[in-house]
Amino acid sequence: MSKFVQLTELDEDEIQAVYEWVDEIPLSRPKRNITRDFADGAMVAEIIKQYHPKLVEIHNYPLAHSNQQKTNNWNILNTKVFKKLGFQISRNDIEQVINCAPQSIERVLKLVKQKVEEYVESKGEEQRIEEKPMPMQKKGGKVAEIKSTPQANSALKEKEQVIQELKETIEIMESKINKLEQLVKLKDSKIQILTNKLNAAGIT
CATH class of the missing domain: 1.10.418.10 (Calponin-like domain)
Structure with a gap:
């Protein structure tokens, strides 16, 4: 807690x-x-x-x-x-x-x-536990021992981190695109206002 x-x-x-x-x-x-x-x-x-x-x-x-x-x-x-x-x-x-x-x-x-x-220390303890032999699984009528290797665990964690970073990058880019779209709309609006004023003044 x-x-x-x-x-x-x-x-x-x-x-x-x-x-x-x-x-x-x-x-x-x-x-x-x-x-x-x-x-x-x-x-x-x-x-x-x-x-x-x-x-x-x-x-x-x-x-x-x-x-x-x-x-x-x-x-x-x-x-x-x-x-x-x-x-x-x-x-x-x-x-x-x-x-x-x-x-x-x-x-x-x-x-x-x-x-x-x-x-980090607690994750190290978890990894040491993960590296211990996993429950036995039958394979072809024989009992085989499945092991989780540090390399496999590390590769999986790296992939998960890359995916998370890509998601965050996409979110940031989408936010920037939305802001740019708002700026374009604002500029278009200002141009239209100026055009209307010029037209009203008889300037072409």
Whole structure:
């Protein structure tokens, strides 16, 4: 069961460890000022997706400048992602991150780092279980032992990740197409208005 976690102050070594961890992860935007760059939650979502692809849909976390959209992003992270990882952060902690309070994002990232590492470790345990011989199955009157190999499991997971990424790409492209169509309609409307004005003024 998830619960609000009390975030604690970090010492210099802990902060540096967070920075080094974040630097190892490929992100869509350059990291210039971690307090501002991570204030909208979008890059936190990207980090978690690196470890748990099925848990995060990137299009749910748009780049945000207003506090309202930033809050929306963090609320989605809190209820749909953090909760499934077994924790949630308080409204006060979210407000501190959005307002770029000192150490606020570092404390959240340290917790996220801990939780995703626990997740990776648990998946490693699951994989070791999967690699054990599966139940016996009769084949041609003989009993055969079926084994699930790490290679097969890895290939399947990679295919699932590719499919998910393609779906997200399609959704992003469809959104862009819709916006372009709206812009074209708007321009057509403006052209028609100007044409009507020219006609009314007797200019051809």
